[in-house]
Amino acid sequence: MKRERWASRVGLVLAFAGNAVGLGNFLRFPVQAAKNGGGAFMIPYLFAFLLLGIPLMWIEWTIGRYGGKYGHGTTPGMFDKLWNKPISKYIGALGVVIPLLIGSYYLYVMSWSLGFAFYALKGTLTSLTTHEQINAFLQGYQGVVQNQYFHSIWPAYTFYLIAFLLTMYVVSRGVVKGIELLAKIAMPTLFLFAFFLMIRVLTLGTPDPINHPDWNINLGLGYLWNPNIEYLKNGKTWIAAAGQIFFTLSLGIGVLQCYASYLKEKEDIVVAGLATASTNEFAEVILGGTIAVPAAVAFFGPELVKTGGAFDLGFKTLPLVLGKLPYGWLFATLWFLLLFLAGVTSGVALSQPLVAFLEDEFDLPKRKAALIVAIALFALGQPIIFLFKHGVLDEIDFWIGTVGLAFFATLEVFIFNFAFGTSKGWEELHRGASMKLPKIFYYIMRYVTPLFLTGIFIYWLATDAASKFVMKGVDPADRPYILAARIAIVLVYAIIAVLIHIAWNKKHQKEA
Numbered sequence: 001m002k003r004e005r006w007a008s009r010v011g012l013v014l015a016f017a018g019n020a021v022g023l024g025n026f027l028r029f030p031v032q033a034a035k036n037g038g039g040a041f042m043i044p045y046l047f048a049f050l051l052l053g054i055p056l057m058w059i060e061w062t063i064g065r066y067g068g069k070y071g072h073g074t075t076p077g078m079f080d081k082l083w084n085k086p087i088s089k090y091i092g093a094l095g096v097v098i099p100l101l102i103g104s105y106y107l108y109v110m111s112w113s114l115g116f117a118f119y120a121l122k123g124t125l126t127s128l129t130t131h132e133q134i135n136a137f138l139q140g141y142q143g144v145v146q147n148q149y150f151h152s153i154w155p156a157y158t159f160y161l162i163a164f165l166l167t168m169y170v171v172s173r174g175v176v177k178g179i180e181l182l183a184k185i186a187m188p189t190l191f192l193f194a195f196f197l198m199i200r201v202l203t204l205g206t207p208d209p210i211n212h213p214d215w216n217i218n219l220g221l222g223y224l225w226n227p228n229i230e231y232l233k234n235g236k237t238w239i240a241a242a243g244q245i246f247f248t249l250s251l252g253i254g255v256l257q258c259y260a261s262y263l264k265e266k267e268d269i270v271v272a273g274l275a276t277a278s279t280n281e282f283a284e285v286i287l288g289g290t291i292a293v294p295a296a297v298a299f300f301g302p303e304l305v306k307t308g309g310a311f312d313l314g315f316k317t318l319p320l321v322l323g324k325l326p327y328g329w330l331f332a333t334l335w336f337l338l339l340f341l342a343g344v345t346s347g348v349a350l351s352q353p354l355v356a357f358l359e360d361e362f363d364l365p366k367r368k369a370a371l372i373v374a375i376a377l378f379a380l381g382q383p384i385i386f387l388f389k390h391g392v393l394d395e396i397d398f399w400i401g402t403v404g405l406a407f408f409a410t411l412e413v414f415i416f417n418f419a420f421g422t423s424k425g426w427e428e429l430h431r432g433a434s435m436k437l438p439k440i441f442y443y444i445m446r447y448v449t450p451l452f453l454t455g456i457f458i459y460w461l462a463t464d465a466a467s468k469f470v471m472k473g474v475d476p477a478d479r480p481y482i483l484a485a486r487i488a489i490v491l492v493y494a495i496i497a498v499l500i501h502i503a504w505n506k507k508h509q510k511e512a
Helices: 009-020 028-035 039-069 075-082 086-092 094-122 131-142 154-172 174-202 217-225 229-233 235-248 255-260 269-300 302-307 310-323 328-362 366-386 392-429 440-469 476-511
Strands: none
Touching (some): 009 174, 009 255, 028 039, 028 217, 039 075, 039 255, 075 392, 094 366, 094 392, 235 269, 269 310, 328 366
């Protein structure tokens, strides 16, 4: 069965950027920067971008295109080609398991932005004037409590179904007519909304000159970008910067490799990778860094940003900010539609690896593979939705969306460098390239990136994993649900491993 290819260079860059540009660009990055030295944060951020992000991105693009040449769209088959050992394909199983499990909760979280866009357009959201009201509204929406705003979880569930069905419809249409077409529509629209909001934020001036004459947009921009060099002495700042690069470029998930498998054999991945990374960084640093935090500081002062998280900033604080503006309902609607567009392109990307696995390894038709993936994602999503208040989502997000990414990426770079060989990888990376990378990147890929990744993985294990594993601070009533979430992770991996075993046995039988 002939595999699809990206139809155009613009389409593939936008599709890769759509995978990378997500909620973290507009929420996680500005909060990480604000809490870790402002402008000083950009120093370790740039180091991590050059020593971890760009090299690992090129490695994943190279692995993906190389695997696609042999008809493999996912890492089990790719790793098997890189390292001809039985264990390689089972390590590669993580590149199917991770996006599947992240997708199972990401589609739900992403749908919140669609729901909030609806309530912003309706005027309900911007009629809330206090943090207590917006917090109660969010908790009611999530089904954590029943209150005057929501009597059940069904409004949120309705928007989840809409977002879920839209995502699965796009995936079912394939790479060109689905993913690429969505990217060509969603990404320019997203940038248009972001630019419009950025201009409005930059013209805020001093919102409350009588009570808070010092709270203005200049203070907000200064709070985010004025460098506090003292933070560079703190190792946590460097880890935070590396973690942000890791998340923002969608590394260690298995999606970049899958998308790269649809490239032509001599597609210039050196330049295409740089174009994708540049698009993502523009969205994150320029647009993401100019909207949420500066606006929040101008209205509520810097203390609120210091104590709040990324999710609080986007779903609680910013609606209050926008609600104070003329036509606030319009700006709030654009904000949440922006988040939804960023989310849906990433949601489609997370769904694709399992589709590709079923297509390539079991020769299933595209629509049948998409239907199976839809059923799997839907089934996995239900306990996450209805047991949200018991911490199931956070548990899966930690072990898969944090530790799992670093673990998988660490194994990946060691396979690329020391099983496949850095020299072969370097040659494969430059196949069809219009420019030759400086040789220094060869040594960065071979030595620095593996050490960097190993350090991040060990740090996360040492600082968070032990207390998380023993459920420190977890309500005893929630512990059975947390345990069930862990068992579910193991079962999903076991199922994918069994499918890999079956697929490879069938191939050997055919060859015999």
